[in-house]
Amino acid sequence: MSRVIGHHDVLVLGGGVAGCVLAARLSEDPARTVCLVEAGPDHGPDQDAWPRSLRDARALPRDHMWERGVAVHRLRARVVGGSSCVNGCWHTWGSDADHAEWTRAGGPRWSAAAMAPYRERAVAAMRLRPAPEREFSVWAHAALAGARELGYEDVDMGAPGAPGRGTPLLNARDGLRWNAAFGYLGPARSRPNLTVLGDTTANRLVLGGGKVLGAEVVVDGRRETLTADTYVLACGTFGSAGLLLRSGIGPADELREKGVRAEVDLPGVGANLSDQPGVFIPLAPTEDLNSALAAQEKEGELYVSRMLVRAASTHCPADGWDLHILPSAGDPLFGSLPPGEYEAGIAAFLMKPASRGRVRLRSADPAEPLDIDPAFLTDPGGHDVAVLREGLEIVERLAATSALAPLAGPVAGRPSRELTDAELRALLGTYWHPVGTCAMGPATDPMAVTDGEGRVHGVSGLRVADASVLPTVPAANTQLPVLAAAELLADALKEAAS
Incomplete structure (x- = not known):
């Protein structure tokens, strides 16, 4: 049996990027009590007390993850602040074509014009800014010039537009990674109506009579129950789907096979997983490039990349792009090289994939890792x-x-154009931008899980408000769109409560 340990007006399960936004915005009303629950640690309000690896904007830390030694597509952060604590600090925005897809699923509040104010809020809270000149390496400057040779014009990577070359916005300043815990929770932590619970894992929701009666969590090895008037899942594309499935919300036949009592038959839970695969083509740096990179590293200003190209293939619809071309040079993403030697190359990322994967349960045991299949490059066409x-x-x-x-x-070795499809698949990496496992859509859509305001179909008092509600992945790095989506969904919840 678990013990009921507290009641709040709103319980936000998941303290990553979206969870930090929701907790901060929903607690702005002093009359509303909000509790934020995160499985990973909360390193608190003092930025200097945070682990150095999480503060260093030059690093891609791997010490706050759910799993170790797993396929790269499974990597996800386990810490208050979520992926904003461990990713590459890049923020780009999608195309008008993305918003057209989202508007068809969720209504007019998801249009480019309607989401613009939410994007601007996120830019301000995360202190986003273009990379300063001193952070551009010889390689980054050359890549910009090379893209110009190919006819790509300058574009604003933080707004809708056209294919082109440019610089992403960064949540980093003077080497400090300004994460969502700093940007959103920082100003809110002193509010008496906000509670932040770190090292507290959400196991499942307790349902009855078509609504949520409580959330079973594990803290210090004990099972406890938290209750609320409204429950909001912000556990991410993998975690939110997994939590719904463990709670009996999902494809009923599959749940029963795993020993889970089916409470609400929603076939779309865990389906529609969409991520952005890519291939990195290595190049051999010259001695001059290695020397230039070494000099920049000595100055403390070496970043692997500070520019990208958004490109449209011949398969791309109008008003969009479907590729990111990413030149990089610096320390290798995986492994290491001798001092004074660096990795250089260019990656191509598929931004608008047609393939769809799945998140499933392996068993009813919450401690059992999820079955995550990204299904890269599997679309029949x-x-x-x-x-x-x-x-x-x-x-x-x-x-x-x-x-x-x-x-x-x-x-x-053989040039990439000569690779077989099997060889291409063997080289795949990922951009780490999964979405879609709790996709929004009308109740008449049998695969829709949520509506345009994050409400879960068939369950009262339950919402999802993270990347999992996006029915399609934007042609962008997803952190800025997810920040804006969480801002939007927080407003939607406020409107419903007023």
């Missing part, structure tokens, strides 16, 4: 392979420009 191959053609042309060719040359 071959769309994703075709678009990725066009991206690799752009990579090859960019590497051969007069700006980049003198800095790095091709490595030994």
Whole structure:
């Protein structure tokens, strides 16, 4: 049996990017009590007390993860602040075509114009800014020049627009990673109506009579129950789907097979998983490039990348783009090199995949890892392979420009255009931008899990407000869109309560 340990007006389960936004915005009303629950640690209000690895904007820390030694697509943060504590600090925005998809699913509040104020709120709270000149390496400058040679014009990466080259906005200043716990929770922590519970894992929701009666959590090895008037899931694309499934909300037949009592038959829970796969093409740095990178590292200003190209394949619809071309040079993402040597190359990422994966339960045991299948490049029509191959053609042309060719040359081996589909799949990495497992859509859509305000179909008092509600992945790095979506969904909840 678990013990009831507290009641709040709103219980937010998941203290990542979206959870921090929700807790901060919903607690602005002093009459509303809000509790934020996070499985990972809460390092508190003092930025200097946070682990150095999480504060260092030059690093991609791997010490606050749910799992270790797993396939890279499974990596997800376990700490208050979520992915904003461990990712590359990049913020880009999607296209008008993305908003058209979201508006069809969730209504007019998801249009580009309606979401613009939420984007601006997120930019302000996260202190987003373009990369300063001193952070551009010789490689980044050359990549910008090379993209210009290929005809890509300057674009604002933090707003809708057209294909082009540019610089993402950064939640980093003077090497400090300004995460969502700093930007959103920081100003809110002193509010007496806000409670933040770290190291508290949500196991399942307790349901009865078509509504949530409580949330079973584990803290210090004990099972406890938290209750609220409204429950909001912000556990991320993997975690929110997993929590619903463990609670009996999902495809009924599959739940029964796993020993879970089916409470609400929602076939879309865990389905529609969409992420952005890509392939990194390594290049061989010249001695001049290695020397220039070493000098910049000595100055403490070496960043692997500070620019990208958003490109449209021949399969891309109007008003959008479906590729990110990402040149990088610096310390390797995985492994290490001797001092004075660096990794250089260009990646092509598929931004609008047609393939769809799934999140399933392995068993009813909450401690059992989720079964996560991204299903990269599996769409029957071959769309994703075709678009990725066009991206690799752009990579090859960019590497051969007069700006980049003198800095790095091709490595030994077959060029990417000669790779078989199987060889291409073997090289796949991911951009770490999963969405869609609790996709919004009308109640008439059998695969929709939530509506345009995050309400879960068939369950009163329960909402989802994170990347999992997005029915399609935007043609962007997802942190800024998720911040804006959480701002939007917080407003929707306030409106419903007023």
